[in-house]
Every structure is written in structure tokens, then in C-alpha cells.
Amino acid sequence: MNVIVAVQDYINRMVGTVPGIKVLIMDNETAGMISMVFPQSAILQKEVFLFEKIDQKRESMNHLKAIVFLRPTPENIAHLVAELRQPKYGEYHLFFSNTLKNILLDELAQADEHEVVKEVQEFFADYYAVNTDLASLNLDEAMTLSSPSWHASQERMLEGLSSVLLSLKKRPFVRYSRQSEATHRIAQELGRRFSQENDVFDFRKPDSPPLLLLMDRRDDPVTPLLHQWTYQAMVHELLGIRNNRVDMSKVPGIRDELKTTIMAPDSDQFYKESMYKNFGDLGAAIKDLVDEFQSKSKSNQNIQSIDDMKQFVENYPEFRKMSGNVSKHVAVMSELSRLVDRYRLLEVSELQQELACNHDHNLAFKNLEQLMIRRDIDFRDKLRLVLLYAIRYEDAGRVPEAQDMLRRCDDANPDKIALVPAILEYAGRAVRTGDLLGNKTILSIARSTVKRGLTGVTNIYTQHKPLLHEVLQDLARNRLKDQVYPFLIGQPVKDRPQDVIVFFIGGATYEEALTVSEFNLANPGMRVVLAGTTIHNSETFLQELLQLKQKSALR
Amino acid sequence: MAVRVLTSTYVDKRSHHYHPTPSLSGAKHNTTVSQARPYPHGDGSGSMAIDRQHHHHEKKTPSWQFHVDAAKQTMTRINNKIQELDAIQRKHLLPRFGGEREIADEERSIQRLSLDISDLFRECHKHITNINSSINVDTKMEPSSHKIVKKNAAADLAIQLQEMSIMYRKQQTKYVNAIQQKSSSSYKAKIIPSSLPPSSSSSPSVSLSSKASTTTPAAKSAFVDLDSIDETSPTNTSSLRQQQLFQTAQIYSKEIDRRDQDIQLIATSINDLAVLFNDLALLTHEQGAMLDVIEDNIEKTDQHTSKALDELREADHEQKKMCIIQ
Numbered sequence: 001m002n003v004i005v006a007v008q009d010y011i012n013r014m015v016g017t018v019p020g021i022k023v024l025i026m027d028n029e030t031a032g033m034i035s036m037v038f039p040q041s042a043i044l045q046k047e048v049f050l051f052e053k054i055d056q057k058r059e060s061m062n063h064l065k066a067i068v069f070l071r072p073t074p075e076n077i078a079h080l081v082a083e084l085r086q087p088k089y090g091e092y093h094l095f096f097s098n099t100l101k102n103i104l105l106d107e108l109a110q111a112d113e114h115e116v117v118k119e120v121q122e123f124f125a126d127y128y129a130v131n132t133d134l135a136s137l138n139l140d141e142a143m144t145l146s147s148p149s150w151h152a153s154q155e156r157m158l159e160g161l162s163s164v165l166l167s168l169k170k171r172p173f174v175r176y177s178r179q180s181e182a183t184h185r186i187a188q189e190l191g192r193r194f195s196q197e198n199d200v201f202d203f204r205k206p207d208s209p210p211l212l213l214l215m216d217r218r219d220d221p222v223t224p225l226l227h228q229w230t231y232q233a234m235v236h237e238l239l240g241i242r243n244n245r246v247d248m249s250k251v252p253g254i255r256d257e258l259k260t261t262i263m264a265p266d267s268d269q270f271y272k273e274s275m276y277k278n279f280g281d282l283g284a285a286i287k288d289l290v291d292e293f294q295s296k297s298k299s300n301q302n303i304q305s306i307d308d309m310k311q312f313v314e315n316y317p318e319f320r321k322m323s324g325n326v327s328k329h330v331a332v333m334s335e336l337s338r339l340v341d342r343y344r345l346l347e348v349s350e351l352q353q354e355l356a357c358n359h360d361h362n363l364a365f366k367n368l369e370q371l372m373i374r375r376d377i378d379f380r381d382k383l384r385l386v387l388l389y390a391i392r393y394e395d396a397g398r399v400p401e402a403q404d405m406l407r408r409c410d411d412a413n414p415d416k417i418a419l420v421p422a423i424l425e426y427a428g429r430a431v432r433t434g435d436l437l438g439n440k441t442i443l444s445i446a447r448s449t450v451k452r453g454l455t456g457v458t459n460i461y462t463q464h465k466p467l468l469h470e471v472l473q474d475l476a477r478n479r480l481k482d483q484v485y486p487f488l489i490g491q492p493v494k495d496r497p498q499d500v501i502v503f504f505i506g507g508a509t510y511e512e513a514l515t516v517s518e519f520n521l522a523n524p525g526m527r528v529v530l531a532g533t534t535i536h537n538s539e540t541f542l543q544e545l546l547q548l549k550q551k552s553a554l555r
Numbered sequence: 556m557a558v559r560v561l562t563s564t565y566v567d568k569r570s571h572h573y574h575p576t577p578s579l580s581g582a583k584h585n586t587t588v589s590q591a592r593p594y595p596h597g598d599g600s601g602s603m604a605i606d607r608q609h610h611h612h613e614k615k616t617p618s619w620q621f622h623v624d625a626a627k628q629t630m631t632r633i634n635n636k637i638q639e640l641d642a643i644q645r646k647h648l649l650p651r652f653g654g655e656r657e658i659a660d661e662e663r664s665i666q667r668l669s670l671d672i673s674d675l676f677r678e679c680h681k682h683i684t685n686i687n688s689s690i691n692v693d694t695k696m697e698p699s700s701h702k703i704v705k706k707n708a709a710a711d712l713a714i715q716l717q718e719m720s721i722m723y724r725k726q727q728t729k730y731v732n733a734i735q736q737k738s739s740s741s742y743k744a745k746i747i748p749s750s751l752p753p754s755s756s757s758s759p760s761v762s763l764s765s766k767a768s769t770t771t772p773a774a775k776s777a778f779v780d781l782d783s784i785d786e787t788s789p790t791n792t793s794s795l796r797q798q799q800l801f802q803t804a805q806i807y808s809k810e811i812d813r814r815d816q817d818i819q820l821i822a823t824s825i826n827d828l829a830v831l832f833n834d835l836a837l838l839t840h841e842q843g844a845m846l847d848v849i850e851d852n853i854e855k856t857d858q859h860t861s862k863a864l865d866e867l868r869e870a871d872h873e874q875k876k877m878c879i880i881q
Contacts, residue, residue: 006556009556010556012557013558021620021704021708023704027867044707044711044714045715047708047711049704049705049711050700050703050704050707052700057699059698059701061700061701061702061704063620064704065597100561105561105564105568106568107567108565109565109569109571109572110569110572111567112569113573114785115569117565117569118562119560119562120560120561120562120564120565121558121560121561121562122558122560122561123556124556124557124558128794166556166557167556168556169556169557177640182688189850199559200557200558200559201557203557219685242720295688310724310728314721314724314725317706446769539807
């Protein structure tokens with residue numbers, strides 16, 4: 001169950017089966033999807049020598065064959081229809097990333113006067129494969145049913161989700177979150193889709209049927225607000241990763257070629273090994289990398305005989321690649337360090353973790369007060385602290401006080417302060433499924449205190465475990481309660497599922513991706529893939545919440 | 556992974572729409588389509604335009620594509636020859652006793668194959684440079700996407716060729732090292748043999764191309780000769796001593812011949828190097844010319860900008876004067 005390999009397989013089939021020189025036509029989204037899993041050099045090897053977008057003006061080249069990979073949207077079909085009437089290339093092979101409606105297929109057939117279309121297929125690679133076990137739909141504004149653009153998003157969500165399932169060849173049982181109307185709706189629509197598209201969802205039934213678990217971001221609003229200390233999550237939190245690209249143009253003193261860096265686990269061995277390392281281990285790993293690089297470059301400087309010259313020329317391309325890689329990671333790492341120092345993130349994160357994991361109101365409030373009056377901490381971080389406080393201690397009655405503390409800050413932003421009540425409306429205790437804070441029942445309170453007391457904590461900055469962690473553990477022990485996560489169709493399955501796909505409506509986070517990856521390593525009998533409408537960091541999460549508050553009327 | 560094939564449905568719909576009987580040949584299709592609906596194109600009559608379109612579809616291979624195909628063919632041939640060479644070299648490395656003729660035959664075929672391979676490499680390289688040069692020729696008449704296609708095709712072929720040549724070079728160095736090891740392991744404390752290893756070790760290090768293999772027969776045959784010396788030395792009669800001297804003299808002359816060959820090799824390799832450096836100098840020179848042009852343009856821009864600034868200032872001044880007057 002590897003989403004990167006799944007998309008790669010589709011693309012391999014697309015370009016591998018057609019001989020001759022080809023041009024690849026994509027739209028904006030499919031171009032992003034392909035670029036995440038297939039570096040350009042690999043596609044060049046398959047004799048695809050030109051890459052174009054469907055909506056751009058192109059010259060006519062009859063000796064080329066066109067491989068067209070598009071999302072089956074009406075706009076794309078309109079462009080394609082116009083092109084088929086005056087074909088620019090010798091042959092067209094059409095691949096759509098999702099189900100193509102019959103009327104659109106009709107339109108295409110009508111337009112194909114010159115019979116240049118040689119094949120039409122649906123290849124269900126309609127999502128962005130970020131890691132081997134993480135997929136995203138890059139869909140903003142999809143938080144709740146009351147989001148203004150829910151209907152459009154719902155369709156895209158269903159298409160994306162079904163394409164994830166089809167590319168992994170799974171027809172799973174569906175479980176959703178009881179309190180979340182959004183997950184229930186999606187579950188129902190998905191069930192309907194399974195029966196409508198029965199022909200493609202027809203897979204051999206495995207011994208233990210797979211499971212799709214629909215979760216809602218509101219069940220765990222704490223995780224996206226926290227500062228992260230593992231490499232991939234940290235880069236996304238502080239710099240932002242979009243389609244495996246990091247925008248470093250605002251970094252002071254950055255070299256031009258590093259302005260947009262690519263951080264992809266598939267093509268970067270070092271990144272793949274250190275994605276989940278925490279900041280301390282990461283520093284050590286980068287130091288090792290730099291040492292290795294230095295020793296290699298020293299040996300290169302020692303060219304004495306023609307033999308050495310020959311060796312140097314042979315090893316030079318690898319050396320170049322390594323030097324590019326090293327400078328990229330060193331630049332990213334130094335920027336992260338700079339930001340950590342500048343915004344005093346170590347102290348902020350300490351309090352964040354305290355608020356997220358421990359339950360001691362007086363202490364928490366005191367620490368909060370102390371941090372709020374400090375001027376060297378950014379307003380955004382103070383806001384997040386208050387939000388975390390509000391989520392945990394919403395019943396303690398001092399939330400308005402905390403809001404006042406925010407208002408008294410120098411760089412206060414009144415719109416953002418309104419997020420405090422907003423987050424309670426969106427994800428307060430009343431609307432959450434499951435037991436985020438471990439304090440719904442006496443048993444769970446006891447369990448959490450005992451656990452904390454006994455095991456202690458190895459690293460206070462990474463002690464938080466997202467709600468997903470508990471859910472996966474329950475799944476592994478086959479004890480995920482039906483009352484909390486009911487099945488869509490009754491209660492069909494008693495066995496522990498082997499393949500699990502978890503889909504977060506409202507967005508997943510890299511910390512949860514870390515949890516999934518660790519779980520997969522620790523439980524070799526199960527394989528979990530995480531998907532979400534998007535991948536949040538604290539800023540994108542708060543931005544969506546703000547839009548939600550501003551555009552719609554929350555009850 | 557799951558796919559859904561819509562091709563047959565599509566073709567059905569298409570043929571339904573255009574003509575009840577789906578036609579497969581180009582010419583027939585021409586006439587049927589032109590009868591079914593007039594081609595709404597601006598230039599020329601309906602059927603003519605469609606003929607032209609189809610004609611375009613028939614004309615498939617432009618000239619540079621021929622080079623691409625030729626380059627690919629050459630690369631497959633290179634691959635085959637490399638494998639052949641590898642097989643013979645492996646056989647050559649196996650320990651053998653006697654069979655001088657067989658060994659000489661093998662050496663000759665090794666040499667021949669290596670020369671063939673380097674010729675093929677050069678041919679392939681020529682094809683790739685042809686593709687590249689066809690890019691620069693017509694800059695105005697050719698749209699940029701054509702250029703991109705050619706560039707990408709050339710880049711891809713160049714990468715493949717480079718990888719192949721690196722692999723080949725590595726293979727040859729391994730073979731040479733193996734030969735060296737074999738010959739050096741047989742050398743005991745003898746004056747004669749001590750002169751031989753330097754020659755066989757220095758010559759392969761000089762060869763930048765396939766010609767390394769021609770030096771190894773030297774080491775190999777020396778090994779065979781020394782064996783014969785070893786066997787004859789214990790029996791110490793004077794006639795044998797004379798024979799020994801004669802044989803060593805023979806070995807010396809053979810050695811000299813081989814050294815001569817090796818030096819020739821070095822000379823050709825350095826020639827290759829010279830050609831390489833010449834090419835490099837040419838490229839740098841061209842780029843230098845371009846940089847000069849760029850610098851020129853930027854200076855002119857600078858001058859123009861400062862003139863423009865002056866003009867603007869004056870214009871402003873004049874405008875103010877007008878306002879005051881008014």
C-alpha cells in the first residue's frame with residue numbers, strides 16, 4: 001500500500017506503452033500530481049520530450065504523439081474538444097484521472113473528426129502523493145458542512161477519495177465519526193459510489209477486508225496548532241511545503257538556485273532517512289552529511305596522475321548531485337535554526353506541549369500569563385497558546401480573561417482574536433467525537449495520569465500524540481468502539497483489519513503522518529495510509545477557520 | 556491498480572456520429588468525411604483541407620528524427636558489442652596452459668572489438684551533435700517548442716550514452732586490474748620480471764578509451780613466458796644457460812616492442828585529450844562572444860536610461876515653467 005508507487009505505476013503505463021516521441025499534455029492539477037512522483041529526467045527517458053498544458057497556446061507538431069492526462073472537468077473537455085477539431089499532433093491517447101461522464105465522452109467523440117484519438121482510459125491517479133503513506137487533495141475550504149463551498153468540495157473529496165481507493169485496489173468497509181455530520185455524509189455518498197461504479201470497484205475479496213476510517217479535523221484541533229520538531233513537519237510548519245516545494249525566497253542571504261527547493265522523499269535519500277528525525281538528531285545527521293561531503297571534495301582536490309583524473313571525471317556527476325543536496329539541507333536547516341531562535345520557539349513549544357498533554361489548570365494559567373506579557377514572542381504564537389488553553393480548559397471559565405490578555409498585546413489583531421470563540425464553536429467538547437483530552441470518562445483520566453506517571457517523558461517537545469495515535473492503537477487491538485466510530489453498513493466485521501486508510505476531512509497534518517509511519521513500523525501486520533483534504537500547518541488551519549467564521553454563520 | 560478502458564465505447568460513439576460504416580484507411584476516410592460534413596476551415600475547400608490534414612498526418616519523420624533513431628540503433632549495437640567483449644575477456648582471464656595461437660586469436664578479437672566499440676561511440680556522438688546543431692540552424696522559422704523537443708531528445712540520448720561509456724570504462728578498468736593481478740602474482744624475486752609490472756600498470760592508466768585492452772596481452776604473454784623460464788632454470792647445464800640467455804633476449808625484444816605499442820597508445824590518447832580541450836576552448840570562446848554582446852547591450856541600456864532621466868528632468872522643468880507662465 002504505497003501511494004507514490006501507485007501513481008508512478010499509472011504514469012509508467014501511460015508513457016511506457018506508446019512507442020515513439022511523445023508530448024505530455026496536462027492541466028494545472030495533474031501537472032502537480034505528476035511532478036511529485038516523477039522527476040523530469042525519468043519521464044525524458046520514456047521518450048517524452050515535451051511537456052505542455054492543455055490551456056496554453058501550442059504549436060502544431062504532427063510527428064509527435066500526444067499523451068493527454070487531465071482531470072475530467074468540463075473546462076478541460078472544452079479545451080480538448082476545440083483541439084480535436086484542429087489536431088496539433090499525430091495521435092492522441094487520452095487518460096482521465098477520474099470517472100468521465102457519459103455526456104462528456106459523447107462530446108469528445110463528436111469532436112473527433114479526424115479520428116486522431118487512439119484510446120481513452122480512466123487512470124485513477126487523482127491525488128497528490130506526498131509520502132509513501134500520505135496523500136493529499138490540496139483542497140482548501142473543506143472544513144465542515146457549513147463551509148460555504150462545501151458542495152463543490154464534496155464532489156472533489158469523493159472523487160479524490162475514490163481514486164485513492166481504486167489506485168490501491170481497495171473496496172473497504174467504511175467507518176465514520178459519530179458526531180460529525182460531514183463524515184457521515186461522505187460515508188453515505190461513498191457507499192452510493194461503490195455501487196454505481198461497481199465495475200471498477202470489483203476486486204478480489206481479501207481474507208481480512210480493508211477499512212476506510214473517516215475522521216473530522218474538529219475531533220483533534222490541537223495537533224495542527226502545535227509546533228513540530230521533526231524534519232518534514234518542522235519545515236512545513238515554519239516554511240511551508242506545497243507539492244513537495246519549499247519557498248525559500250524570503251530567507252535572507254539565500255542563493256538563487258535554492259529559492260524554491262524540492263523536498264521529496266522519493267528522489268532524496270538523505271531526506272527519506274531523516275524526514276522523521278527530531279531536530280537534535282537531525283543536526284547530527286546533517287553534520288555527518290557535511291563531513292562526508294568534505295572528505296569527498298578533499299579527495300577530489302588531490303589529483304596527481306591521469307588515473308586520478310579519470311576517477312574524478314567518472315565520479316563528478318554524483319559529486320555534483322551530492323553537493324547540491326548538501327547545500328540544500330544546510331540552507332534549510334540554518335533557516336529553521338534562525339527561526340527557532342528568533343521566535344523563541346523552544347519556550348513557546350514547551351508551554352504548548354504542557355497545555356496539550358497535561359491537565360493542571362492553575363499552573364497552566366500562570367505560565368500562560370507569564371508568556372503573554374513578554375514582548376519577544378510573536379502575536380501569532382500567543383494566539384495559538386490561548387487557543388490551546390481554550391480547548392483544554394473551556395469549562396474552567398477563564399477563557400474571556402485569556403482573550404483580554406491577547407487584546408492587551410502590542411501587535412494584537414482583533415480579527416484573529418475572534419478565533420478563540422470560533423474554535424470552540426468549531427471543535428469544542430460538545431461537537432467532538434472521541435476523547436481528545438482523555439477526560440471524558442473517569443477511566444480514561446485515570447489511565448492517562450497513570451501512563452504519564454509511569455513512563456515519564458523522553459522529550460518534552462515531542463511528547464504530544466495526536467488523537468489518531470489512540471485510534472490506531474485501538475484498531476490494532478480491534479477495540480475501536482462502534483458507538484464512537486460506527487460502521488456505515490451495520491456491523492459486518494469482527495476481525496482486525498489489515499489495510500487501513502484514514503481520511504481526514506478538514507485536513508491532516510505531518511505529525512499525524514509521523515504517527516502513521518511509526519505505527520506501520522511497529523505493527524508489520526497492518527498497513528495504514530493517511531489521506532486528507534489538505535495538509536495543514538498552524539497558519540493554514542487558522543486561516544481556514546477564519547474564513548469559515550467570516551463567510552458563514554456559525555451557530 | 557484499477558483502470559477503466561473506454562476506448563471501445565468511444566470508438567463506437569465516434570463512428571456512429573460520423574458514418575455508420577467505420578473506415579480504417581486514410582484515403583477512404585477522406586472522402587467519407589468530406590461528404591458527411593463540410594470542413595469549417597478558412598482556407599481552401601472542404602475535401603482539400605482534409606486531404607492536407609491527413610497528408611500532414613502521413614508525413615511523420617522530420618530529418619532530425621532520423622538522427623535520433625540512428626543514435627538509438629547505434630547504442631543497441633554498442634551494447635551488444637560490449638557484451639561480446641565482456642564474454643571474451645572473461646574467457647581470456649581464465650588460467651590456461653599453452654595454446655599460444657588461441658590466446659593470440661583472442662587478443663586480436665579483443666582488440667578488434669574494442670576498436671569497433673570506440674568507433675560506434677564516436678558515431679553515436681556525431682548523431683547527437685547533429686541533433687543539437689539542427690536546433691541552432693533555423694531560429695526564426697522554428698517555434699520554440701520544436702527546439703525544446705530536440706533539446707530534450709538530445710539531452711536524453713547524451714545521458715544514456717554517457718552512462719554507457721562510464722559503465723564500459725569501469726568494466727575495462729576492472730579487466731585491466733584483473734590482468735595486472737594475475738601477472739603480478741606470478742612474479743617471484745627475479746630481475747627480469749621486476750621490469751615488467753611498471754609497463755603494464757602505467758599504460759592502462761593512460762588510456763582514456765577502450766584501447767586499454769591491447770596492453771593486457773603484453774602482461775598475459777609475459778606471464779606465459781616466465782612460466783617457461785621457471786621450469787628451465789633448475790637444470791643448470793651450460794647449453795640450457797645459453798638457451799635461457801637467448802630466451803631472455805627474446806623477452807627483452809618483445810618487451811621493447813610492447814613498450815613501443817604502449818607509447819603509441821599514450822600518443823593517441825593525448826591527441827584525443829587535445830581534441831577535447833580544443834572543443835572546450837571553442838565553446839568557452841563562443842560563450843565569451845555572447846557575454847561581450849550582453850555587456851554591450853547593458854552599457855547601452857545604462858546610457859539610454861541616464862539620457863532618459865535627463866530628458867524627463869527637463870520635461871518636468873518645462874512643464875513647471877508652463878504652469879508658472881499660465
